[in-house]
Amino acid sequence: MTAKFEPTRRATLAGLSILALSGGQAAFAQTPKKGGTLNFLITNEPNTLMSGTTTATTALTVSGKITEGLLEYTYDIKPKPCLATEWTISPDGLVYTFKLRPNVKFHDGKPFTSADVAYSIDMLKKVHPRGRNTFANVETVETPDPLTAIVKMSKPAPFLIRALAAAESPMVPKHIYEGTDPVTNPNGNAPVGTGPYKFKEWVRGSHVLYERNPNYWNPDLPRIDQMVIKFMPDPGARSVAFENGSGDIGYRTPVALADLDRLKKLPNLVFETDGTSYSYNVSLIQFNLDSQYFKHLKVRQAIAHCIDRALLVKTVMYGYGTVCYSPVAPGLKDFHNPMPTPYNLDFKKAEQLLDEAGFPRGANKIRFKIPMDYNPIGDDGRKTCEFMRATLSRVGITVEVRAQDLPAFAKRVYTDRDFDLTYNGHSNLFDPTVGVQRVYWSKNFKKGVPFSNGSNYNNPKVDKLLEDASVENDPVKRKAMFFEFQKIIIEEVPDITLFQPLYLTIKNKRVHEDSPTADGVEANMSNVWLDS
């Protein structure tokens, strides 16, 4: 299974040998068993069970089991058939033709046809937070017969073929949605789809219960009888659930990092990294380029000279991350520029740059004092800020760590712009146009829009590279554009990318074949089976 990892990640994983040896999908050789209940632990309650109207992680987790996508993806994001069995893209990238799987029925017995595909793509283009961009160039979806959908584009969208996974672009039943507001349609609370599992109940504050769809289009699947998706907000409680066997599986490292060492000693647990390649994140230090300090390139370069990423990953992330200098995560290996930062660890150089920028050491040897905010989603935010406070104190910059909850953080950074320095994270997703462009494109400096260009970075050359790459049909040229873009960002440091977090799926060893695709447990999980 180590063969699946690219060299950069292998380096990280070398220290996690137990994980690589015992984990993963190595169980393919065994004969799958039927029956049983899978207990899937997630952190928070989703607000809908159909992810066509939101991209919240909790919704992505629960959606694909019921509402499937046109395609699935191998670990290196090559498309595989799901609801579409064949697909062709015209050489100019303007016409996509999908042949649909015959004899597929929704859970209410109605057939799945090209009309549903046309409706779904139109809906995603109108209401989905990312679909508005992903499908922006879609002009029409033609349906010459019930099993053929032809998507016609006004301009190429080279990332589109990677966006058709179940959770990202779900195919919904037109007969239930037509003429309604998709956001308030009750189908979100009790979904009907084509998937391997049927909706049974949603007990608010507790769990969602799915049961086996006996009429699934693949007669051999699914294998389990029931799937319980349990909402467990307390990380300690999740650790205990894995420990005592009441929880079978959870993903995106569902326990506190500090608990991992202890849990790894337990014989009944398996730790795997398969099925995490559909979306990579980067964690970064984000500057407000309107700040009186960080508008100076030399100050930003000085900060970059102070950061020991390897030490940060070791201390804050307990080693569960890959050092990264570029805004494009190393996991996106088709696009990641592996060039090192020109700003090596050098406190003397940092001091010199700060002096040159006009911020000499003053009273008490302090140059200036700034607050630092952090995105509170994970427990790494506060620790990174404390790391930065210690580091920057060495060059005479005093950091005051400010804590707030998620909406307060979002308002401070993206609406009020009342910040100097933050620790933040960006999801790169499956393509830089979808996941990275929004952060650096000057036209996406939009007050009030979370995860837009929060630094207020504005470089016409970068804008042009991003815009050209978004419609460039030649993969080689496109990659070159992204490489140049990354080089500029690494040198101009509008933010400082620190690392790509390594997410673990934790599961009981009785669970098999849970993550055969790039999107892992966010996919339909039709193959999963349990030892009796």
Add this chain to the structure above:
Amino acid sequence: MGRRIATTLRRAAIHAGPTVLGIVVLDFLFLQLMPGDAADVMATEAGSATEESMAALRHQFGLDLPLLSQLGNFLDHLAHGSLGYSPRFNTTVLDLILQRLPGTLLLMITALSFALLLGIVLGSVMAAWAGKWPDRLLSVVVLLLYSMPGFWVGLMAVVLFSVKLGWLPNDGSETIGAHLTGFAFLADRLSHLVLPALALASFFVAVYARLVRTSMLEVQRQDFMRTAQAKGLNPFLIQLRHALRNALIPVTTVAGMHLGNLLGGAVVVETLFGWPGMGRLALEAVLARDFSVLLGVLLLSSLLVIVANIAIDLLHAWLDPRIGEA
């Protein structure tokens, strides 16, 4: 007695209206001070947003309206008996709350009953042997319970009973998808209830034990106690009928006030034990800035406290017929 109940109810009704209205309006205004709104939460959770999606979210939550219109809308709904609608959960607030209310009530009543029962027993024992070794020993136990936070007691109980011994589940209110019936169903629910109820009750056990001890000792010195002893009544019956009954007045008063505290404690305990109750709903609503849900929870909680106070008033009338006669 009948007139007494009518008076209590009438007085409570007159008080309840303005109290509830004040709570709702104040809560609504205070909540506006929190930075960020429901649309910010939805967008940050999603990790992606556009100007259009933000505008759509704000419109959906009614956040694009002026503040006073939002308050007016809420009160208008309330006047029509509706708690409003939660766009976040795509369902009515009443539905959300009614799904959670039984869980919280079960947990609270179990915890309160447990705390009262154990507290009264411990307190009586301590009073009966005041100054002797059982009193001293129990005083230490009570002091420990009093000073340990409930969530810590809960955590330690989880470590012992769920992790080490494997006797009790640590999460949820039932075994999901097990389709149990009859005795197995009851046993399953009970086993899930034990740990959270203990965690919630531990602090209150200590409070009631100390309170009962003090009141009992005070009652012992009363004239009627001497009379009862002089009459030659059974000492146990004297303690039960004369001492305890009088000592219960302060205990019930405090227990009534604790109902509000229990609701607050439920937030922590429900989160810790994954118990699907209102406390967690309230916490989630705060974090999600889903104010329609939060206002609904607060409104219902204040009603609950008012109802509890009425019940305590009536209980007092039964325990001591002199109260409220004037």
